[in-house]
Amino acid sequence: MIRILNGEVYDPINGIAGEVRNLYICDGRISSQDAGGRTIDAAGMVVMPGGVDMHCHIAGPKVNTARKLRPEDHRAHEIAKTPLSRSGTFGSVPTTFATGYRYAMMGYTTAFDAAIPPLAARHAHEELNDTPVIDKGFFLLMGNNEFIMERIAAGEKEEVRHFAAWLLQAAKGYAIKLVNPGGVELWKSRSNAHTLDDEVTGFQITPRQIIQSLAEVSEELSLPHPVHIHCNNLGIAGNWETTLETMKALEGRRGHLTHIQFHSYGGNPGESFSSKAAEMAEYVNAHPNLSVDVGQVMFGDTTSLTGDGPLGYMLHQVTGCKWVNVDIENEAGCGITPIEYKEKNSIHATQWAIGLEWFLLVQDPWRVVLTTDHPNGASFTLYPRIIRLLMDREYRKEMMRNVNQKALAQTTLPDLEREYTLNEIAIITRAGPARLLGLQDKGHLGVGACGDVTIYEKNADWEKMFAAPRYVIKDGQVLIEDGHLRGETYGRTFYVSPAYDPAIEGKIRKFFDDYYTVRYENYPVQLEHYLPRPEAIPCRV
Amino acid sequence: MIRLALKTRPDLPLEADTIRPDYFAQKTEAEIAKLPVLHGNQFCALGDFFNVRGGASDQLVLEGDLAQVKRIGTGMEYGQITIHGNAGMHLGAGMRAGEIVVFGDAGDWAGAEMCGGKIHIHGNAGHGLGGAYRGSRHGMNRGMILVEGNAGNETGSLMRRGLVAVRGDVGEFAGAFVIAGTLIVFGSLGRRAGAGMKRGTIVAYQQPELLPTFTFDCVYQPLYLRLILQTLQLEGFSIEEEWRTGAYRRYSGDLNALGKGEIFVYDQH
Incomplete structure (x- = not known):
């Protein structure tokens, strides 16, 4: 039991913006009753719900392969063990334990891995089980699943739905994720999807059909989180048209467009590269069915790891760095390569500016989420710096002076004067993502919510303030105090369990017998063995 | 001058990256003896393993068989280390300046990724x-390494700048993926030398088994090689007169990479 007294509370879901209030936590949840216990005097401090990262890459085979690819990154960032925490390494692709501790130290208590091939779900759960403190879950890659594409081609919408539900159950995943729909399948025959109407060879369907079918399935299954889309043509000049087409293809259905910064480019490949954030933000502002997370790029060395195989190859061609490409049979692909974002590079500077434009141009903070697509745009540890860029106009202008001026001048960033308020930051870092994910007891401090609370000591430097909270409380336990870990705990794993018609199982079994290297029986993840603290999130009614 | 004499041979490798003349320069004898070293997974004091004599100097003399003592002089920025005995792994790795002389053998990764200074083994x-x-x-980036005996595999791999000279033989993949810099081997050059090299120079005094991705260019007398050999002579490396005046066969490669690298083979005839 904990009492947090006289804090300046930011709880946007419950309409509280900076009121001085007392909070009580009892049995791990926010309570209306003062039941005593440890008292934290939060006078003059900022109190927010625990942070929620809705799109990062922290588990599963691609993350692990990236770790293996970058020993030099780990060598430079060793973490020694302490009596309470394990040793590890940091860098752009940290070890599982280091990931959990660092999220906690930053006041984040929930994170979702955004791209797990169902075939590797068991591996992802194992890694998440070794990720301390935070609650977690993952999205399942379905945009290039051969069974789904075959059923779409056959016009069997019902079967797509039953299969998607079966897959979510079998893998214990949380939402449907599309990555370069159709394009990754095409990449397996050395091609790619360049428009929504390119034919996916061998299936006679188009990316548009995949997007529409799975957006529909997501709605029909009433999943807590809508379809999570990584559009086609990521990183390619002129891709904004594809992105806009994707938004339109949703036809009013709910959809979350992820790391939108990487999909907002004008110009022509090899010739010009510009920002189309302003035009696109206008479209998003006018369409309440859409939400985005930014995927902000920050300057420095990082690792690009993506389910978008052809993108990995493109980056490898551009940087000349070492590269891994993986084909995940029947389901997905993967590309990994190190990348360094440089301030003076005109493309990188434009990417940096586009991310900030998105934050500043989307009017409704509930529909834009702070992410870096960790580690693709930057490490999640840079969130506090992004917060400072959003809250402190002077700092932003100072940083703008360091980047490629020619590139910067072609964006609207120099004209944007908006500054985020603490309440808006609370929305884009916790309340908003929690609501978009459909997590009822996360991202707010109302009675019955999880006892995840972050308490910051005020500091004129917002980066310092958000980088080192004074207290981080997880499920009613004080875990971080003055930057030191005070206890070890393991969070819950969220998953969904939508209903499906068991008649589909026979067809799936046959598909497995014909095409998979694993047996149908060995494919599903056993709840009792792989999810020590499972929590099924009910599908919306 | 500071003398460190090994009194207890560690039964596990000793991670001693605190043995650096630039760390010792401002410390007294007692302070030096208290510096931490990692013995297996336990922190111990330097004085547990060494008799320390003297302080406040950047001239350091180590005595004893230090084959189990790793990371001596890693990252050092100035000063001199003289080792009478063998040295363990990572000797002078990442060093920026200063000098290390070993009257004995050195372990793996000596001078790895160093960016200045000199190591003489x-x-x-x-x-x-x-x-x-x-x-x-990239590997070594500036600096000089001289070895009177033999060296193992991957000598000078990914070198960016600097000079490595080995009196004896080297193992496989010598100068693999070299970006620039010079590797001179007076003994035999192992297989796959210069694999993937972009630029840079490898000099051999015995005909090596070259990769098929190296092509023969010509026979000539590279002038700059004379200067390098002269430098080596000034450093106490004995150089025969005909090496300076003789002709060399030049091969360029690795054509699988950029192909601007060169392997010179001393032409006895």
Whole structure:
């Protein structure tokens, strides 16, 4: 039991913006009753719900392969063990334990891995089980699943739905994720999807059909989180048209467009590269069915790891760095390569500016989420710096002076004067993502919510303030105090369990017998063995 | 001058990256003896393993068989280390300046990723001499390494700048993926020398088994090689007169990479 007294509370879901209030936590949840216990005097401090990262890459085979690819990154960032925490390494692709501790130290208590091939779900759960403190879950890659594409081609919408539900159950995943729909399948025959109407060879369907079918399935299954889309043509000049087409293809259905910064480019490949954030933000502002997370790029060395195989190859061609490409049979692909974002590079500077434009141009903070697509745009540890860029106009202008001026001048960033308020930051870092994910007891401090609370000591430097909270409380336990870990705990794993018609199982079994290297029986993840603290999130009614 | 004499031979490798003349320069004898070293997974004091004599100097003399003592002089920025005995792994790795002389053998990764200074090993060196650690984009970047004995595999791999000279033989993949810099081997050059090299120079005094991706260019007398050999002579390396005046066969490669690298083979005839 904990009492947090006289804090300046930011709880946007419950309409509280900076009121001085007392909070009580009892049995791990926010309570209306003062039941005593440890008292934290939060006078003059900022109190927010625990942070929620809705799109990062922290588990599963691609993350692990990236770790293996970058020993030099780990060598430079060793973490020694302490009596309470394990040793590890940091860098752009940290070890599982280091990931959990660092999220906690930053006041984040929930994170979702955004791209797990169902075939590797068991591996992802194992890694998440070794990720301390935070609650977690993952999205399942379905945009290039051969069974789904075959059923779409056959016009069997019902079967797509039953299969998607079966897959979510079998893998214990949380939402449907599309990555370069159709394009990754095409990449397996050395091609790619360049428009929504390119034919996916061998299936006679188009990316548009995949997007529409799975957006529909997501709605029909009433999943807590809508379809999570990584559009086609990521990183390619002129891709904004594809992105806009994707938004339109949703036809009013709910959809979350992820790391939108990487999909907002004008110009022509090899010739010009510009920002189309302003035009696109206008479209998003006018369409309440859409939400985005930014995927902000920050300057420095990082690792690009993506389910978008052809993108990995493109980056490898551009940087000349070492590269891994993986084909995940029947389901997905993967590309990994190190990348360094440089301030003076005109493309990188434009990417940096586009991310900030998105934050500043989307009017409704509930529909834009702070992410870096960790580690693709930057490490999640840079969130506090992004917060400072959003809250402190002077700092932003100072940083703008360091980047490629020619590139910067072609964006609207120099004209944007908006500054985020603490309440808006609370929305884009916790309340908003929690609501978009459909997590009822996360991202707010109302009675019955999880006892995840972050308490910051005020500091004129917002980066310092958000980088080192004074207290981080997880499920009613004080875990971080003055930057030191005070206890070890393991969070819950969220998953969904939508209903499906068991008649589909026979067809799936046959598909497995014909095409998979694993047996149908060995494919599903056993709840009792792989999810020590499972929590099924009910599908919306 | 500071003398460190090994009194207890560690039964586990000793991670002693605190043995650095630039760390010792401002410390007293007692302070030096208290510096931490990692013995297996336990922190101990330097004084537990060494008799320390003297303080406040950047001239350091080590005595005893230090084959189990790793990371001596890693990252050092100035000063001199003289080792009467063998040295363990990672000797002078990442050093920026200063000098290390070993009257004995050195372990693997001596001078790996160093970016200045000089290492002179009078015995043999191990693998990865002046090389790049796994995953790094470049190895040695400036500095000089002289070895009187033999060296192991991956000598000077991914070298960016600098000079490595080995009196004896080297193992496989010498100068692999070299970006620039010079590797001179007076003994035999192992297989796959210069694999993937972009630029840079490898000089051999015995005909090596070259990769098929190296092509013969010509026979000539490279002038700058005379200067390098003269420098080596000034450093106490004995150089025969005909090496300076003789002709060399030039091969360029690796054509699988940029192909601007060169392997010179001394032409006896």
